[in-house]
Amino acid sequence: MKQHNIERRGFLKQMAVTGVAAVGSGILPNSSKAEATPAAATKRKLRVGVIGCGNVCGSYVPDLLGNPDIIEIVSFCDIILRRAEAFAKRHEVKDFYPDVDKMLAGVGFDLLVNLTSMPSHYAVNKAGLQAGKHVWSEKPMAPTVAQGKELLELAGTKGVRFWQAPVVVITPQFRFMAEQLASGKFGPVVAAHGTYGHGGPDWSAWFYQKGGGCLYDLGVYNVTTLTGLLGPVQEVVGMTGMVTATRRCADQGEVKVEADDNTMLIMRHASGALSHVQTGFCYSEYELPPVNKEPALPHTIDIMCQQGSLHLQGWDWGPRCVDVAAPGNHRLQSQCKEAAPSWAGGASHVARCLVTGERCLITPGHALHVLDIMNACHESQRSGRRIATETSFAWPILPAV
Numbered sequence: 001m002k003q004h005n006i007e008r009r010g011f012l013k014q015m016a017v018t019g020v021a022a023v024g025s026g027i028l029p030n031s032s033k034a035e036a037t038p039a040a041a042t043k044r045k046l047r048v049g050v051i052g053c054g055n056v057c058g059s060y061v062p063d064l065l066g067n068p069d070i071i072e073i074v075s076f077c078d079i080i081l082r083r084a085e086a087f088a089k090r091h092e093v094k095d096f097y098p099d100v101d102k103m104l105a106g107v108g109f110d111l112l113v114n115l116t117s118m119p120s121h122y123a124v125n126k127a128g129l130q131a132g133k134h135v136w137s138e139k140p141m142a143p144t145v146a147q148g149k150e151l152l153e154l155a156g157t158k159g160v161r162f163w164q165a166p167v168v169v170i171t172p173q174f175r176f177m178a179e180q181l182a183s184g185k186f187g188p189v190v191a192a193h194g195t196y197g198h199g200g201p202d203w204s205a206w207f208y209q210k211g212g213g214c215l216y217d218l219g220v221y222n223v224t225t226l227t228g229l230l231g232p233v234q235e236v237v238g239m240t241g242m243v244t245a246t247r248r249c250a251d252q253g254e255v256k257v258e259a260d261d262n263t264m265l266i267m268r269h270a271s272g273a274l275s276h277v278q279t280g281f282c283y284s285e286y287e288l289p290p291v292n293k294e295p296a297l298p299h300t301i302d303i304m305c306q307q308g309s310l311h312l313q314g315w316d317w318g319p320r321c322v323d324v325a326a327p328g329n330h331r332l333q334s335q336c337k338e339a340a341p342s343w344a345g346g347a348s349h350v351a352r353c354l355v356t357g358e359r360c361l362i363t364p365g366h367a368l369h370v371l372d373i374m375n376a377c378h379e380s381q382r383s384g385r386r387i388a389t390e391t392s393f394a395w396p397i398l399p400a401v
């Protein structure tokens with residue numbers, strides 16, 4: 001089990017909000033009311049309830065516990081109660097629950113961290129927001145754009161904050177690339193590419209069943225990065241495939257594959273730039289640098305401009321540096337080698353934003369647009385047509401420099 005997690009950790013080791021409205025939806029996810037959080041007002045720690053005690057929980061919890069100045073985990077919840085109990089016992093947390101309703105009726109908390117499997121995200125997010133909790137959700141926030149809009153509206157009505165993974169826009173490398181592009185010295189962006197894939201998880205069957213798939217689980221990172229850098233998307237063309245007919249997973253044994261495990265997505269951005277994402281659960285595992293060569297990792301994001309180009313080394317959720325072909329000097333130079341925050345650090349990051357009032361670059365409007373794009377990809381596969389998106393988001397993400 002946890003092969004994917006172990007790979008992520010090995011990979012990382014090796015490498016040494018403000019409010020955004022969904023344009024046209026009338027949604028105000030980050031009302032000024034929401035800025036005045038209970039924790040900020042009373043200067044006490046932010047109380048966190050964690051729901052979904054599976055694979056990724058094992059990475060989130062150490063990160064949350066690494067912020068004892070601001071965060072206190074007060075409860076765990078999982079429909080498989082022994083999982084919640086095991087986390088609670090291991091971390092000396094008294095309260096654990098078998099479902100979200102019992103959790104919300106139990107010991108009080110401020111921030112719900114939703115790490116359940118994708119098909120449960122919408123119902124759990126809705127229950128948390130309805131109960132007046134701030135919510136950090138793993139991606140995607142909901143299966144449909146209509147349900148996503150409903151959640152953003154609910155957060156606005158309740159005066160709470162709602163954020164979604166992934167955390168790619170808070171890396172130093174994202175900031176570096178965004179600032180380079182905004183400087184204008186590279187000229188207009190014309191094309192871009194993102195890739196993320198591996199052999200697929202082997203612990204839970206839902207990844208391969210309806211509501212799962214590689215685009216929502218993996219491609220979502222690249223779609224977030226590329227829209228973050230190039231801006232909103234107007235139309236989408238997608239093709240998806242199922243390379244493997246069945247998969248063996250620890251929880252259910254052999255299961256039929258019903259969701260995409262091999263996906264290509266093409267986007268036309270409002271700027272006119274074209275980008276594409278390739279993602280799969282059917283790739284060989286990570287490529288590593290050749291032995292005895294200067295350490296380098298494969299490029300996973302390529303941004304092609306008329307006067308130069310930017311190439312991200314390492315996955316966008318854990319990048320190593322950016323290789324830059326600057327105007328007039330097309331020999332690649334590695335820049336921005338700063339360590340990135342943990343890919344499992346989103347809940348801690350937003351907790352800190354809640355407590356300090358710091359501006360958060362991760363926004364629900366952006367996540368909703370990413371969901372819209374991913375659903376358009378599937379609709380394009382179903383219909384054989386290019387699909388117009390129905391949302392947009394406030395862009396650029398970074399304030400002007």
Ligand SMILES: NC(=O)c1ccc[n+]([C@@H]2O[C@H](COP(=O)([O-])OP(=O)(O)OC[C@H]3O[C@@H](n4cnc5c(N)ncnc54)[C@H](O)[C@@H]3O)[C@@H](O)[C@H]2O)c1
Pocket residue numbers: 004005051052053054055056057077078079080083098099100115116117118120124138139140203204216217
């Ligand atoms: N595992 C990773 O490496 C990884 C990395 C990044 C993001 N994610 C994302 O994190 C989420 C969880 O992934 P995972 O690998 O931990 O899955 P998992 O199957 O290992 O764990 C999910 C847990 O949620 C529980 N659960 C499901 N529905 C629930 C409900 N309604 N109420 C309470 N508990 C419920 C399940 O019993 C299970 O223990 C997914 O959205 C995934 O895309 C996973």
